[in-house]
Amino acid sequence: MAVEMKDRMEADNILEVKDLTKYFPVRRTLKQCLHHQKPEAVHAVDHLNLTLRRGEVTGLVGESGCGKSTLARVITNLYSADSGDILFDGRSIVRTKAGQKNLYGTRIQMVFQDPYASLNPRMRIRQMLYEIMAVHHLCSPVEREQTAVHYLELVGLNASYLDSYPAQLSGGQRQRISIARALLVRPELLIADEAITALDVSIQAQIINLLCDLRQELGLSMLFISHDLTVVQYISDKVVVMYLGEIVESSPTEQLFQNPLHPYTEALLRATPKIGDRSMIYEKGMQGEAPSPIHMPAGCRFHTRCPYAVMRCSQEEPRLVDCGGGHFAACFRCVAEQNHG
Amino acid sequence: MLRSRIAKKIRGAGKLDAGTIIGLVLLVLVLLAAFFPRIYTRRDPYEQDLLNALLAPSGEHPFGTDQYGRDVFARVVYGTRVDLLIGFIAMIVPFLTGSLVGLIAGYYGGLADAIVMRVQDVMTAFPFTVLIIAIMSILGPNISNLYIAVWLVGWKDYAKLVRSEVLTEKNLDYVQAARVLGFSNFRICVRHILPNAINGAIVYAVSDIMMCMLVGASMSFLGLGVQPPIPEWGAIITEGRQFILTAWWICAFPGLALAITGTALSLVGESAARFLTNDGRG
Amino acid sequence: MDETLLTVNNLRTEFQSGARTVHAVNGVSFILKKGEILGIVGESGCGKSATCRSVIQLLPSGGRITGGEILFKGIDLTEKGEKAMRDIRGREIAMIFQEPMNTLNPVTTIREQLTETMPGKLNREKKREEAARLLRMVGIPSPEERLRQYPHQFSGGMRQRAMIAIALASKPELLIADEPTTALDVTVQQQIIRLLLDLRGTLGMAMIFITHDLGAASELCDRIAVMYAGKIVEQAPADVLFRDPMHPYTRGLIQSVPNLEDRGKRLKSIPGHTPDLSAEIIGCPFEPRCPLASEQCRRAYPEVFHLTADHYYTCWNAGKPDGRDTV
Numbered sequence: 001m002a003v004e005m006k007d008r009m010e011a012d013n014i015l016e017v018k019d020l021t022k023y024f025p026v027r028r029t030l031k032q033c034l035h036h037q038k039p040e041a042v043h044a045v046d047h048l049n050l051t052l053r054r055g056e057v058t059g060l061v062g063e064s065g066c067g068k069s070t071l072a073r074v075i076t077n078l079y080s081a082d083s084g085d086i087l088f089d090g091r092s093i094v095r096t097k098a099g100q101k102n103l104y105g106t107r108i109q110m111v112f113q114d115p116y117a118s119l120n121p122r123m124r125i126r127q128m129l130y131e132i133m134a135v136h137h138l139c140s141p142v143e144r145e146q147t148a149v150h151y152l153e154l155v156g157l158n159a160s161y162l163d164s165y166p167a168q169l170s171g172g173q174r175q176r177i178s179i180a181r182a183l184l185v186r187p188e189l190l191i192a193d194e195a196i197t198a199l200d201v202s203i204q205a206q207i208i209n210l211l212c213d214l215r216q217e218l219g220l221s222m223l224f225i226s227h228d229l230t231v232v233q234y235i236s237d238k239v240v241v242m243y244l245g246e247i248v249e250s251s252p253t254e255q256l257f258q259n260p261l262h263p264y265t266e267a268l269l270r271a272t273p274k275i276g277d278r279s280m281i282y283e284k285g286m287q288g289e290a291p292s293p294i295h296m297p298a299g300c301r302f303h304t305r306c307p308y309a310v311m312r313c314s315q316e317e318p319r320l321v322d323c324g325g326g327h328f329a330a331c332f333r334c335v336a337e338q339n340h341g
Numbered sequence: 342m343l344r345s346r347i348a349k350k351i352r353g354a355g356k357l358d359a360g361t362i363i364g365l366v367l368l369v370l371v372l373l374a375a376f377f378p379r380i381y382t383r384r385d386p387y388e389q390d391l392l393n394a395l396l397a398p399s400g401e402h403p404f405g406t407d408q409y410g411r412d413v414f415a416r417v418v419y420g421t422r423v424d425l426l427i428g429f430i431a432m433i434v435p436f437l438t439g440s441l442v443g444l445i446a447g448y449y450g451g452l453a454d455a456i457v458m459r460v461q462d463v464m465t466a467f468p469f470t471v472l473i474i475a476i477m478s479i480l481g482p483n484i485s486n487l488y489i490a491v492w493l494v495g496w497k498d499y500a501k502l503v504r505s506e507v508l509t510e511k512n513l514d515y516v517q518a519a520r521v522l523g524f525s526n527f528r529i530c531v532r533h534i535l536p537n538a539i540n541g542a543i544v545y546a547v548s549d550i551m552m553c554m555l556v557g558a559s560m561s562f563l564g565l566g567v568q569p570p571i572p573e574w575g576a577i578i579t580e581g582r583q584f585i586l587t588a589w590w591i592c593a594f595p596g597l598a599l600a601i602t603g604t605a606l607s608l609v610g611e612s613a614a615r616f617l618t619n620d621g622r623g
Numbered sequence: 624m625d626e627t628l629l630t631v632n633n634l635r636t637e638f639q640s641g642a643r644t645v646h647a648v649n650g651v652s653f654i655l656k657k658g659e660i661l662g663i664v665g666e667s668g669c670g671k672s673a674t675c676r677s678v679i680q681l682l683p684s685g686g687r688i689t690g691g692e693i694l695f696k697g698i699d700l701t702e703k704g705e706k707a708m709r710d711i712r713g714r715e716i717a718m719i720f721q722e723p724m725n726t727l728n729p730v731t732t733i734r735e736q737l738t739e740t741m742p743g744k745l746n747r748e749k750k751r752e753e754a755a756r757l758l759r760m761v762g763i764p765s766p767e768e769r770l771r772q773y774p775h776q777f778s779g780g781m782r783q784r785a786m787i788a789i790a791l792a793s794k795p796e797l798l799i800a801d802e803p804t805t806a807l808d809v810t811v812q813q814q815i816i817r818l819l820l821d822l823r824g825t826l827g828m829a830m831i832f833i834t835h836d837l838g839a840a841s842e843l844c845d846r847i848a849v850m851y852a853g854k855i856v857e858q859a860p861a862d863v864l865f866r867d868p869m870h871p872y873t874r875g876l877i878q879s880v881p882n883l884e885d886r887g888k889r890l891k892s893i894p895g896h897t898p899d900l901s902a903e904i905i906g907c908p909f910e911p912r913c914p915l916a917s918e919q920c921r922r923a924y925p926e927v928f929h930l931t932a933d934h935y936y937t938c939w940n941a942g943k944p945d946g947r948d949t950v
Contacts, residue, residue, distance in 0.1 A: 063808035064779075076521045110521045118514035122536045131532070132522055170896050171667075178518070185522065200666035201835060205879035205892030212889070227808065230881040234890060271813040273838025275880060276865030286810045289780050 013087075014189055014221045015075065015108075017050040020084035022067075022074050026294060042293045044070035046245035047084070049320070052189065057215060057222040059236030059253070061229055061268070063290055067245040068225050072193045075223075076110050089188070106136055109182035113194035115174035119166040125152075125177055126162040132184050151180040154217075156210060172203035179210065183218070191223045196231065208234055229272050233257055238326075241265045244293055244301045247320060251327040261329035263306045300331070308333060357612075364608025371602050374421040384415040386572045395588045405590035407581060413591055416572040417598050423573045424554050424602070427484070427566075431491040431553035436546045438492070439499025440539060446500065447507030447538075448530050454504075461497040469494060473556060474565065482565040491553055498549075499542050506538035540617040547610035551603045558599060574599055628797060628829050629655040629678070634691035636670075636677045643901040647673035649853030650691070655797070660823060660830040662844030662861065664837060664876075668897055670853040671833045675799045678831075679716050680708050695797070713740050717790035721802040723782035727774040733758075733785055734770035740793045757788040760825075762818055780811035784818065791822070799831045804839055816843050837880055841865055846933070849873045852898055852908035859934035869928075869936040871913050907938070915940040 023041035032039075044067040052058050062068045073079045075086060081094050088108065112118040120128065129148040133139055139147050149159045155176040166174055175195060182190060192211065196204045212235055215222060226232050232239055232253075239256045241249040241264065249262040260266045267286035288305050291297055297304050303313035312332055320330040357365075374381055390410030398405040404413035446454040464472070473490045480486040510516060511534060519529045558575030560566035567573035569580060574595035581591025636648035647670045655661050663671045676682050678693055680700065693700040695716070700708065712718075720726045728736055737754040745753070751770065758766035761784040774782055783803060790798055800819070804812040816839060823830060834840050840847055841861055848858040849872065857870040868874045878891040895912040898904060907913070910920040917940055925937040 063810065073517075078517055078520055106523060108521070110518070112514040112518060114514055118518050120515045120519075120533050120537070123533075131524075135522070135524055135528070172896060181518070181522070200897075201837070201876055202666060202879045202893035203896070205881075205890040206894070208881070208890050209892060229809075234881045267810055271809040273809075273812075273816075273836065273842050274882065275837050275841045275877060276862065278842055278862075287814075289778050289808075289811055 012054050013051050014054040014089060015050075015052040015223075016087040017048060017071075017075070018085045018087065020045055020048045020050075020071070020074065020086065021082045022070055022079060023082055040294050043067075043245045043296055044293065045074065046296075048242075048246055050240060050247065050250075052221055052223060053238075054188075054221050055219055056237045057224055057235050059232035059239040060223060060225045060242060061227065061232050061239060062242035063227055063268075065290060065293060066242045067293070068242050069193055071242075072110065072191050072223070072225055076108055076191060106185040107187055108189045108191065109185060109187035110191040110193060111175070111178050111182050111195040114198055115171045115178065116166075116198075118178050119174055121166055124163055124165055128177075128181060129162075129184060132181065136185055138185065147184075151184050152177075154183065154214070155180045156206075170203075171199050172206060175199060175203075175207055176210070179207075179214070183214065187220070189221045189223065191225070193225045194227070195224075197226065197228070204231070211235060229257075229268055241268070244290060244296065246301065247328075247330070248302065249327075249329045249331075250320070251329075252325070255325060255327050259327075261323055261327065261334045262302075262331050263308050263333075264302050265329075267305075360608050361612040364605050364612065367601060367605035368609055371421060371425070371605055374418050375425045376422070378415075378418045378422065381418045382412070382415045384412040386411060386415040386419040387570060388412075395584065397588075398590055404594040405588065407577075407588070407591045408584060413577070413594055416577055417574065417594050420572040420574045420577060420595065421598065421602075423567060423571060424557060424575075424599075425550075427487070427557035427573075428550040428554035430488055431495065431557060432546055432550045434488065434492045435495030436499050436542065436549070439496035440503045440535075440542050442496065443500035443503030443542075444507055444530055444535060444538070447504040448511055448526070448534065457500060457504075461501060464494065464497050470556070470559065473560065474563070477560060477565045482560075482568070484567055487557060487560055487566045491556060495549070495553070498545065502541045502545055503538055506541055507534055510534050510537050544610060544614040544617060547613055548607055551606045554599065554602065558595075626657045627654055628657045628659075628696065630692075630694040631674075631678065632692045632694070634674065634677055634693065635689045636673050636682065637687060637689050638673070638683075639685040639687075640901075645901045646853055647686070647900060648677060649900075651850070651853070651855055652691075653848055653855065653858065655829050655831065657796070658823065658827045658829055659846065660819075660832060660844045662832045662834065662840035662847040663850055664834060664840050664847055665850035666835055666876075666897060668900070669850040670900075671850050672801055673853075674850070675718070675801060675831055675833055679712050679718055679799065680705075681712070681718070713795075714793045715795055716797045716799065717793065717795040718799040718801065719783070719786050719790050719803050721805050723779075723786040724774065726786060727782060727789075729774055732771055732773055733777075736785075736789055737770070737792055740789070754788075754792075757792055758785070760791070760822070761785070761788045762814070763788070779807055780814060783807065783811075783815055787815075787818065787822070791826070794826070795828060797829045797831070799833070801833045802835070803832075805834065805836065812839060819843060837865075837876060849876070852904065853900060854908070854937070856909070856938070857936040859930075863931075863934055867934075869930060869934075869941040870938045871915050871941065872909050873936075875912075915943055 022045040023043055026040045026042060028037065028039050048071065060068050060071070070079065074081050077093070084094070085092050086094050126148065129151065130144050133144050133147060148162060152158060152161055157173065157176055157180070161169070161173070161177070166177070169177065196207045199207060208231065211222070211224070214220060224232060224235050236253050239251060239253050240247055241262065243264050249256065249260065249265045256265065257269070260269055271286065286305050286307070291304055297314070299314040299316055300306070300318050303309040306313065318330045318332050318335065320328045321335055323329055323334045388411060390406070392410065393406055394408050394410040396402055396406040402412050402414060404417060407413055407416070442457055446457040472494050476490040476493055477486060480489060516529060516533055519533050557566055558573070558578070561573050561575035562579045564579065567576050569576055577595045578592045581588065585592050632652050634648055634651045635646070638645040638647050649670070651670070651674050653661065663674065665671045673682070673686065676686070677688050678700070680688070688701055691701070695711070700711070703711070734751065734754050737757060738750040741750050741753060754770055755766040758769055763769050763781060763784050774785070777785060804815050807815060819830065820843060822828070832840065832843055844861045846858065847861050847864050848855045849870065850856065851872050857864070857868065857873045864873065865877060868877055872893070875891070875893040879893060881890060893912050898908050898911070906922055907920045907925055910916045913920065915938070919939045925939045927935050927937055928941065929935045
């Protein structure tokens with residue numbers, strides 16, 4: 001019985017990231033070479049575990065440099081992993097041969113941050129969409145126009161955009177094209193890497209609504225990456241908070257916003273400006289900035305900025321533990337509470 | 342389709358300025374001389390007439406005659422084709438190979454890139470002409486060896502230009518998106534990166550035609566390129582060199598032809614550069 | 624009666640790009656009192672940056688002021704020559720930008736950049752002390768050490784602090800901040816906003832804060848002007864504006880910002896996109912996107928309606944039900 005349950009649980013996971021690590025080596029200075037020091041590395045993703053469930057939207061939140069984009073790029077195979085494993089639909093995509101990797105090109109898709117850089121400036125929208133259909137044999141040549149128009153309409157555009165160049169479109173329109181392009185191959189998992197950050201507020205709302213609709217219509221699983229908590233809460237079923245290459249808290253959305261367990265999540269929530277509310281500005285906020293991902297602090301990575309830090313935090317690294325109800329946090333305070341309770 | 346696109350682009354680029362118009366008019370005149378020399382003259386550039394040798398320019402012979410009585414005007418006009426062809430071939434072969442090498446080196450990086458860049462560094466250390474003369478003297482003087490020499494020396498500039506563009510382009514999101522879409526490396530290079538990375542090389546190529554023509558003329562002048570009696574501007578100047586004090590016209594007019602062609606190409610090249618850099622992304 | 628520091632009257636600024644003339648600022652008027660923080664809020668291309676760059680006359684090439692007046696302490700800056708403006712810039716009006724790395728000089732130390740604008744009569748030692756004091760004031764720890772460093776050795780937030788310190792070196796009366804927190808993480812943004820508020824308290828300088836982030840504006844500003852298509856469409860004290868927005872564009876903006884309370888509901892967005900400012904616009908430029916649009920809006924640009932002395936908006940139909948607000 002228990003085994004069966006476990007099997008079913010695993011079958012429901014569209015993506016499992018297991019103990020994933022990605023370092024970027026930093027070039028040694030002459031002095032370091034002379035002193036025979038080991039080359040240093042940016043710890044972009046550090047022994048990270050993450051599970052995405054089929055049909056769910058997972059929000060991934062963190063400040064710049066926390067490794068969230070690197071994670072997205074490892075999952076989409078733009079970077080290779082240093083160690084660890086990624087299971088897509090139960091099968092490893094890290095250990096497959098290069099030739100087979102392209103198979104996943106149609107199953108995992110990504111929408112990029114900068115709408116001005118993510119479309120080839122020398123191609124018309126028509127050429128872009130037709131090329132994808134031709135490469136992946138998605139439909140017969142006669143159906144191409146019809147299919148292209150269908151996907152443009154899906155993202156709220158129409159056939160008149162087919163012969164435009166990206167330079168003729170606004171940021172929001174380009175981002176819609178990017179989404180249409182990603183959906184064209186009928187992916188099972190869509191990764192949106194800061195997909196709305198570069199857009200104006202009114203356009204952001206349009207794109208968030210669009211993604212919500214698409215998710216309902218197509219049953220997409222989604223990894224929605226953003227630095228903005230308020231945006232994430234609108235779209236996500238589950239939120240994962242990342243700090244310096246590892247996950248510090250992970251929880252169903254409601255719970256995370258009502259009862260953040262990790263001090264970092266708490267600080268992020270508090271620092272998010274709220275319209276018409278000036279009280280937060282006078283509260284004690286988090287001091288300093290995230291330390292360099294080259295020289296990681298020992299113990300808990302957050303202890304240098306944490307208002308609750310004690311001796312133990314600088315010596316021992318807290319593990320991500322279940323605090324009940326699928327709410328995980330990596331902080332000694334939660335563990336202590338759990339022990340007492 | 343293509344024509345309407347080009348017309349649209351030209352209209353989009355704004356009104357043509359005086360420099361471009363002058364350049365285009367000169368270039369058309371030069372190209373006419375290359376393709377239809379008979380429009381300009383009925384005379385045969387090889388026909389000798391020793392009785393009328395070294396005549397000064399007149400109505401009969403607008404550019405005078407040389408020591409064998411050949412019409413200098415006819416020789417200069419027929420020389421246009423030879424010189425343009427030298428310029429074009431000596432440009433196009435390095436352009437194609439250099440761009441390809443730059444594309445591969447820039448996209449794949451690593452060892453291939455390191456080797457290409459070091460070879461390129463070594464070649465840059467020698468002066469252009471000296472290197473060509475050296476290669477020519479090893480291979481022997483004739484026109485196809487001239488092409489080989491210019492090719493060996495010329496590819497590196499294109500490789501360098503394209504490589505640096507590829508290095509910036511390949512990290513842009515549209516290339517990453519193409520990779521996520523499962524496109525092959527070949528497709529990404531040729532269809533996506535190359536059209537965005539080639540502009541600098543094209544602009545350089547237009548001005549490089551002139552450089553190559555000059556090299557061709559210089560080599561012929563030194564006796565290493567085109568051999569007499571083929572009418573080539575550099576070769577004509579060599580032949581006329583000994584009469585420079587008595588029959589200045591033999592040397593002066595081929596020189597003038599070179600200057601006019603150079604002006605035309607550089608004017609057109611300049612507006613091509615402006616046109617290409619304004620295109621697409623603005 | 625508070626003393627007026629800056630009065631902008633019917634300012635117009637154009638940009639020439641190729642054959643097109645973009646009317647970036649199209650008749651903007653506002654008043655800034657001493658010690659006041661005015662927020663200019665709007666989406667990209669609404670003319671908020673162009674307005675402020677017109678005030679200090681640092682327009683990018685192709686841009687020029689075509690009308691209106693800018694009275695700074697009673698003197699019209701549009702009539703000043705470039706040399707006189709240079710004296711005013713940096714001394715009486717300072718500006719900070721979104722990306723400090725593009726503004727700080729990468730090859731000189733922070734100390735040199737700080738002491739550059741100080742009066743020449745101070746000696747070296749005095750200048751160094753003053754520079755250290757400025758760094759301490761903007762909350763940079765161990766300033767003596769930091770003075771010897773170069774901008775690339777600073778983190779993003781520290782660079783922004785350093786830039787503020789440089790702006791403060793000449794004790795300006797007006798600080799123009801063009802999206803100074805946009806490139807920063809929220810936790811650092813909060814620190815910078817608090818710093819700007821503290822500085823206003825201690826130095827009493829006035830500030831114009833340009834942002835597209837309504838949340839940041841609401842935390843920092845006393846008064847907020849909302850810009851759309853080169854015009855101010857609504858202006859009010861910050862708390863009033865967010866409590867009681869009148870213009871449909873302001874309402875749309877506020878409603879399209881996700882907030883923590885409305886989770887699960889569909890976000891309200893403004894349909895369409897901003898108009899092309901090189902084309903001539905008859906009537907209200909917001910009309911094609913407006914839920915309240917009527918025939919009158921297509922014909923004429925709305926008059927200015929004053930709700931109270933310091934709250935005005937330009938809309939014919941503001942206050943009428945639009946179907947969005949139905950609870």
